Amino acid sequence: MRKTNAIAVITILAAAMFSYAQNIQLPMKKDSVKFAVIGDNGTGDKPEYQIADKLTAAHQKFPFDFVVMMGDNLYGGEAPKDFGQKFEKPYKALLDIGVKFHATLGNHDDPSRQISYEKFNMGGKHYYSFKPKDGVRFFSLDSNYMDKKQLDWLENELKASGSEWKLVYFHHPIYSSGEKHGSNLELRTTLEPLFVKYGVDVVLTGHEHFYERIKPQKGINYFIVGSSGQLREGNIGKTELTAKGFDRDNAFMLAEISGDDMFFQVISRKGETVDSGNIKRAEKIKKITTSR
């Protein structure tokens, strides 16, 4: 019992120290939508646990309500013990206080097991949408299997979502400077026309094991957050696409939507802020209106 208490005290102190080290630069406005982004995290190895600790520490200063996962949620085996080792244990502190995780499927994920796993909040579906608050909607896609049914569903959902913030997330990036994979042109040809037509604001992906913010493409902001467990050091090639890249360490993202602003901050395993900024939705609408 004494040992358990001591561990709890050490954990709280460690979290407090991390929290002190992490300088949160987000506005933390009242009634904003606060969330975190992790991707390619499910290794069960030390870096995943270290990022999870940083995420937990960040939550003390920036109490996000949910985390979106960019896929490759569980690498290797997917036996019941793997769900514990690669997900429930590293994120236990967040799960215990009710932070929700919303997963999307990566190419290393077993759909049959993950879509029914309640802690991934996929509702038994390969693709789904959710609305954390009026005016903001997230769409999770299965980019491994983009069939007609899914495309029809996406178009209907986007059409029905009206003037809300529209954030789409899936595993394979359609814009990327990665030397290993690069932009997925097949998916871009299929998805981008829908994103443009229905005014998608932000696209979040993983697959590349680094962080990259892409210069806005056709008015849409693209982020790759694929290094929250895995890391492919030095893999960002020189392209015209990169607004900011970070491939030297693992990272995760915090974000906040308030009115027509989305603020974001990307934090490394060492607690350094490697990127931050603000996307203005109103500008995008104006730009689209002007170009028409």
Added chain:
Amino acid sequence: MFFQCVMLAVMFIGAPHLTGVGPAKGGDTDPAIKDFNDRVQRYWDLHKKVEDAAPPIDKKKEPDPAAIVAHERATADGIRAARMNAAEGDIFTPAVQKILVATIKQELSSGRGATARAMILGEGNPKNPESPARVDLVVNAKYPPNAPLSTVPPSVLLSLPKLPQGLEYRFVGRHLILYDSKANLIVDILRNAVR
């Protein structure tokens, strides 16, 4: 008892309901495609009967991953028992194989064919050297949960006959498989589909 129920269910499967199947790009008048759709639907009707008889996942309680795995295994075992004599080509008949191979070839020869080919044979393909597990291409075999699933290019998917949700086309190397994603089972194999 479970398998007896399954066998009974198989005997009582009625006429196929053709919702969710059919070719994406016309061609539904082709007898080979129509026959393929019928075979797919018969398989899916069987799947549903077997899955309904398997131990349910309690939706009211937070499901333990062990319950999810148990449900998946019971479904797979039931389907295997019901399709004990299933063989390659039972669904991918020789007639439809010709059509599917030609369709895939046409898509992979198009303007974005090189990208689509790379997508099929790339990292997610379990024959890729980086894959942590090998997939044994055997009808009724379990697809190893630690093996990646190939990403299927949208251009190819949109040109192949549609499948019910839960039944998927996937690639293992150059071979196309019909994959039951809810039972984690290889249902049929079309060898050398990518040429």
